[in-house]
Amino acid sequence: MRSDTRGFIQIVALALILLVLVAVGMVTGILAGYLKNAPSVEDVDVEARRSLPTVVYDANGNVLTKLMVENRQWAPLSSIPQHLIDAVIAVEDHRFYEHHGISVRRILGALWYDIRHMSPDQGGSTITAQLARNVFLSHEKSVSRKIWEALYAFQLERRYTKDEILEFYLNWVYFGHGVYGVQAASNLFFGKPIDQLTLGEAALLAGIPKGNELYSPIKNERTRQNALNRRRIVLQRMVDVGYISPEQAAPAADEPLRLASQGGKLAPVGKYVNFMVRDYLLKKYGKDSVYRGGLSVKTTIDLAAQRAAEEAISRLLPTGSTPETRKDDSSLTYPQAALVAIDAQTGQIRALVGGRGEDEYNRALKAERSPGSAIKPFVYTAAMDSGYTTTTVVVDEPVEYPMGTGTTWAPRNFNGKFAGPLRLRQALEQSTNTIAVKLMADLKPDKVISYARKMGITTLVESGTRNDRGLALALGGLTRGVTPIEMVQAYSSLANAGVRVTPYFIMEVRDSSGVLLESNVPTREIVLDERTAYIVADMMRGVIYSPSGTGRRADIGRPAAGKTGTADSNTDAWFVGFTPDMVAAVWIGEDTNREMRYPKIGVIGSGKAAEIWGAFMKKALAGVPARDFTVPEGVLTGVRVCTASGQLASSSCPEAQVISEKFIEGTQPTRVCSVHSHVDSIDSDWQGDPDDATIDQTDAAVPTQRW
Numbered sequence: 001m002r003s004d005t006r007g008f009i010q011i012v013a014l015a016l017i018l019l020v021l022v023a024v025g026m027v028t029g030i031l032a033g034y035l036k037n038a039p040s041v042e043d044v045d046v047e048a049r050r051s052l053p054t055v056v057y058d059a060n061g062n063v064l065t066k067l068m069v070e071n072r073q074w075a076p077l078s079s080i081p082q083h084l085i086d087a088v089i090a091v092e093d094h095r096f097y098e099h100h101g102i103s104v105r106r107i108l109g110a111l112w113y114d115i116r117h118m119s120p121d122q123g124g125s126t127i128t129a130q131l132a133r134n135v136f137l138s139h140e141k142s143v144s145r146k147i148w149e150a151l152y153a154f155q156l157e158r159r160y161t162k163d164e165i166l167e168f169y170l171n172w173v174y175f176g177h178g179v180y181g182v183q184a185a186s187n188l189f190f191g192k193p194i195d196q197l198t199l200g201e202a203a204l205l206a207g208i209p210k211g212n213e214l215y216s217p218i219k220n221e222r223t224r225q226n227a228l229n230r231r232r233i234v235l236q237r238m239v240d241v242g243y244i245s246p247e248q249a250a251p252a253a254d255e256p257l258r259l260a261s262q263g264g265k266l267a268p269v270g271k272y273v274n275f276m277v278r279d280y281l282l283k284k285y286g287k288d289s290v291y292r293g294g295l296s297v298k299t300t301i302d303l304a305a306q307r308a309a310e311e312a313i314s315r316l317l318p319t320g321s322t323p324e325t326r327k328d329d330s331s332l333t334y335p336q337a338a339l340v341a342i343d344a345q346t347g348q349i350r351a352l353v354g355g356r357g358e359d360e361y362n363r364a365l366k367a368e369r370s371p372g373s374a375i376k377p378f379v380y381t382a383a384m385d386s387g388y389t390t391t392t393v394v395v396d397e398p399v400e401y402p403m404g405t406g407t408t409w410a411p412r413n414f415n416g417k418f419a420g421p422l423r424l425r426q427a428l429e430q431s432t433n434t435i436a437v438k439l440m441a442d443l444k445p446d447k448v449i450s451y452a453r454k455m456g457i458t459t460l461v462e463s464g465t466r467n468d469r470g471l472a473l474a475l476g477g478l479t480r481g482v483t484p485i486e487m488v489q490a491y492s493s494l495a496n497a498g499v500r501v502t503p504y505f506i507m508e509v510r511d512s513s514g515v516l517l518e519s520n521v522p523t524r525e526i527v528l529d530e531r532t533a534y535i536v537a538d539m540m541r542g543v544i545y546s547p548s549g550t551g552r553r554a555d556i557g558r559p560a561a562g563k564t565g566t567a568d569s570n571t572d573a574w575f576v577g578f579t580p581d582m583v584a585a586v587w588i589g590e591d592t593n594r595e596m597r598y599p600k601i602g603v604i605g606s607g608k609a610a611e612i613w614g615a616f617m618k619k620a621l622a623g624v625p626a627r628d629f630t631v632p633e634g635v636l637t638g639v640r641v642c643t644a645s646g647q648l649a650s651s652s653c654p655e656a657q658v659i660s661e662k663f664i665e666g667t668q669p670t671r672v673c674s675v676h677s678h679v680d681s682i683d684s685d686w687q688g689d690p691d692d693a694t695i696d697q698t699d700a701a702v703p704t705q706r707w
C-alpha cells in the first residue's frame with residue numbers, strides 16, 4: 001500500500017474520529033442542557049394540575065350547571081370498566097405495565113422516523129409520556145419535546161404507581177369537542193356513564209385519542225366512518241394482545257352505533273340562579289376552587305319549579321317594548337320581571353328568575369321597588385295585633401291629611417270610588433286605600449314599620465329628611481322600596497304561623513373528594529303571634545277567592561292567600577302570595593321606573609302579576625297534595641256574625657246578613673245582634689252568654705269561602 005494512500009486514510013480516519021468526538025460532545029452538551037433543566041420528582045405533581053368542573057345540582061340531584069375551565073368529570077380507576085382499560089392499553093401502550101415510562105426502542109424508533117421523514121412522529125409515546133405531554137408540556141410536536149416527555153415520564157414513574165398513572169391518563173386524555181377524560185367523553189358520545197359501556201363502545205372510545213378530530217363519531221359522516229374503522233383496529237389489537245377472544249371481538253366490531261342525541265338539548269334553565277350560585281361560590285371559595293377544584297354544590301332549587309317559573313314569565317309576559325321602538329340606551333326587553341319562590345317551612349329557594357334573561361342583573365334579589373298595596377298586610381298585621389278584628393267596620397270615604405308643608409294629602413282608591421262602611425276583611429280583599437291610610441293614622445307609621453322589619457323588610461328608611469315614617473307608607477310609597485326576596489321572606493311569617501324563614505339557596509358544598517365544606521340549615525324565627533298570622537293570612541285568601549278580590553287571576557284551585565300591589569303610575573306590579581307549602585313573589589316593571597303602558601297591549605298591572613303567580617304555583621305544586629292552613633289554638637272559627645250590627649247573629653237575623661268569621665279568642669263579639677234581636681232597649685247592655693250564641697267551632701257548617 002502506498003504511503004500517501006495510507007496517510008490519506010489516516011487523515012480521513014482522524015477527521016472521522018474528530019467528527020464523532022464533536023458529535024458526541026454536541027449530543028452530550030445538549031443532553032447536559034436537558035438534564036440541567038430536567039424536572040424533579042416534586043415537579044411532576046399531577047394532582048396539582050388537575051382541573052375539575054364545579055357541578056351545581058338542584059335539590060333532587062339534577063344538574064343545573066357546571067362551572068369550569070375544562071369539561072371533565074373525574075372517574076376513579078376502580079369505576080372504569082376493565083374492557084375500556086384493556087382497549088386503551090392494547091392500542092396505546094401494550095407494554096404499559098412492564099416499562100419504566102420510557103421505551104428506548106420507541107424513542108429510537110420515533111427519532112428514526114423523524115430523520116427519515118424530516119418531520120416529527122405522530123405518536124408512539126407510552127401512556128406515561130402522553131400523560132406528561134398532556135399535563136406538563138405544550139402540544140406542539142417536536143423532537144426536543146420528545147426528550148422532555150421522556151424526562152417527565154421518567155419522574156412520573158418514580159412518583160406514582162402504574163395504576164395512578166393510568167387513572168390520571170384516562171381522566172386527562174382529550175376526546176375533542178371540549179371534553180377531557182373517559183367519563184365526560186362517554187356522556188357526550190353515548191349519553192351514559194362509563195360503567196354501562198359495551199365492549200364496542202369502549203373500543204370506539206379508546207380509538208379516539210389518536211386523532212380526536214379524525215375519529216370523532218359525532219363530527220360528520222366521514223369521521224364517524226373513521227371511528228367505526230378504528231374500532232375494528234382497536235378490537236383486533238385487543239385480540240392480538242390477548243385481552244379478548246376473536247369471538248368476543250367480532251360482534252363488538254359489528255355493534256350498531258347508538259349515539260347520544262346531540263340536538264334538541266333543552267335551553268339552559270336557571271340563568272339567574274346560576275349567576276347567583278357562581279357569585280356566591282367565587283366570593284366564598286375563590287376562582288381556583290370554583291373553576292378547577294371540582295366542587296359539588298347542592299342547591300335548594302327544584303328544577304321543575306324553576307322551569308315552571310321561566311315558562312310562566314316568558315309565556316304570559318308580553319314584549320311591551322323593544323329597543324327599536326323605545327330608543328333608550330338599554331337593549332333590554334320591557335317590561336322586566338322577577339319571580340322568587342321559597343319553601344314556606346324552610347326558606348329554601350325553589351325557583352328564582354331575576355329578569356327576562358338578557359342580563360345578569362338579579363332583580364329578584366336586588367331591585368328595590370315600590371310595593372304598592374303589597375305592603376298592606378304589614379298594616380293589617382299590626383292592626384290585628386292592636387285590637388282590630390276581621391269584622392271591625394271602617395268607612396271608605398274621602399279623607400285629607402295635613403302634610404306638614406301646609407299642603408294636604410287626600411288618598412284615593414284605585415277605582416276612584418268610595419264604598420262606604422267596610423269590614424276590614426273586605427277592605428283588604430278590595431285593597432281599599434283610604435282604610436289602609438286610616439289604619440296607619442291610628443296605629444302610627446313607626447308601629448307598622450316595626451312589624452315590617454320583624455317580618456323581614458330591611459329597606460325601610462327611618463331617618464333623614466326623606467323617610468318612610470309617613471302615612472304614604474300604607475300605600476307603599478317608600479323612599480327606597482322593597483326587594484322581591486324580602487317580600488317572600490316577610491310573607492313567610494304569615495304563611496307559616498308567625499314563623500319567619502330566611503331564604504337560602506345552598507344546601508351543601510363538597511370538595512372533589514366528597515368532603516363536606518359547607519352545609520346550611522333553615523333559619524326560623526318566631527316574629528308574630530301565630531293567631532295574628534293565621535287571621536291575616538285568612539283575610540288574604542279573599543284577595544284571590546272573594547268575588548271582589550283584586551287577585552282573582554291567582555286562583556290555583558287550592559287554599560292560597562296573597563296580595564296584589566300596583567305602584568303609582570303603574571311603574572310596578574306585584575303579586576305576593578302563599579300556600580302552606582310555598583311563598584312566591586312576582587314583580588313586573590321597568591328598570592327606569594317608567595309607566596308600563598304599551599301600544600297594542602295597554603297597561604300592565606298587578607292582574608298580570610297574579611296571573612303569572614297562579615300559572616307558576618299550579619305547576620310548581622303539581623305533585624304536592626293541597627292542604628289547608630292549620631288553625632292555631634286560640635282562634636275561633638265559624639263565629640256567626642250579623643253584618644248589620646257586627647254582633648253575634650241570632651236566629652232573628654236574616655241569613656243573607658249573617659257571615660261566618662274567625663277571631664282571635666277574646667276579640668270575638670260577645671253581644672247578640674241588637675238590630676234584629678227582640679231584646680228591648682232596657683236589656684241592650686246584656687253581656688251575653690257565649691253558650692247562647694251560635695258559635696260553631698267546626699267551621700265547615702257555614703263556609704264563607706271556598707275552603
Ligand SMILES: [Zn+2]
Pocket residue numbers: 642643644645649650652653654657673674675676677
Ligand atoms: Zn242581626
